[in-house]
Amino acid sequence: MSARRDTEPDTRVPWPLAVPAVLAVLFLLLPLSGLLLRTPWTELPQLLAEPAALQALRLSLITATAATALSLFLGVPLAWVLARSRRPGISLLRAFVTLPLVLPPVVGGVALLMAFGRRGIFGQYIYEYTGFSLPFTVWAVIIAETFVAMPFLVVTVEGALRSADRGLEEAAATLGSGPFATFRRVTLPLIWPSLIAGSVLTWARALGEFGATATFAGSFPGTTQTMPIYIYETMQSEPDAAIALSLVLLVVSVTVLALLRDRWLNSGTRL
Template sequence: MVPVPLLVPALIGLAFLLLPLLALVVRAPWSGLPEQLSSPEVWQALRLSLLCATSATVLSLLVGVPLAWLLARTDFPGRGFVRALVTLPLVLPPVVGGVALLLAFGRNGVVGQWLDAWFGITLPFTTTGVVLAETFVAMPFLVISVEGTLRAADPRYEEAATTLGASRFTAFRRVTLPLIAPGIAAGAVLAWARALGEFGATITFAGNFPGRTQTMPLAVYLALQNDPAAAIALSLVLLAVSIAVLAGLRDRWMSAS
């Protein structure tokens, strides 16, 4: 039997988390929902959100998996500090992340000024800027998930492959990657969901231009000021996506428990 001193605050916490979601569902304009969701602006924002979130996830996979391997399987001075820096975007306010991206990749930024001068590439307030902002906030989720899976995987399989003549990269590709594939998949889903819901860094670094940088969270924010019913409809779409992500990760979480 659960002790009452634990049960009561637990139920209060559960109600606090569920009440806003229930209010969103109860107050949703269900009769006008098809009309709200059939708007070209909604589908434009949704299409851009899916494209940018998927691109950010692919970019996170390309650089995040090797980074997770570096943190999990190599020993170098300052590894703990590097890990702290990698996870910093998890706790950094997204708006601060957007400002940092501007200072780094803006037209007068540390790197951005050279990209503009040498290649004529301008990243802020573009669709590419949205992808970079989402990658910045989402990749730590992937790195943490993959690093944890790598630490749990037995390195002796990789060592056995190297003793049989395989290179370190071949052993990683043919042995380690299949072992950690569930962790990579879970991390990719979390990164994709985080990228899809990103707001602060996106609006700061990429702006809010319909068809170019206006993702679903930005469209919700804009609609809330002019058309609350449309904002609720857009929020329901994002809620449905979040539930789908949780359903996709359910088997992994249940097996972990």
């Protein structure tokens, strides 16, 4: 005992915490190992080379990337407003716009239908004047994914903006830089790591989106049938194919996590 430095805290884990902690680890990892054990490894290449599977994967990659781009375009300015504005009601606004974080995605899908469907409160006018209706189109998939995933970006970027060094922004302003130029040249580079982390998180959430997409966009190969929907439908007829595709999404998730871990560590030490 005396050998230990007095600055080091006791790191032994008391058993009332250790036992549930081990159970928690098992609980989280057993299903994943089940997936790995049940994966038909020998047939894997041919299951993944299935044109329908590739089509779903391609659609998922495209729509998740588009949803992330849309989230960046709309979400970063929103995050800036939430972090910098002193107007009353901002915290209420924040609560509303981050609601999709906790809202069940299928409810989001129903809400999107009520708003932007052909008979929706806004959608009916779009349909009336342009003859275009969103449901069953690839745009509906992108909108559903953006609705569910954008709050992840907003929350991440807002946090970074709040903890960013305001002194640099003020210095830029005193040197004659306008507010937007300051945002572009000073603020954005400052929050760069969080912007990347938020984008990756948003992309991953969009890639996994199921409920809102199935409800709002439907399911048709090549147009609206994304990977999660394809997995769900394949599970009913060919479980092996569904397991193989689940594995692909698992690998993607692990990769995302690995990427984020680096970013978070870096940004953590920098801020």
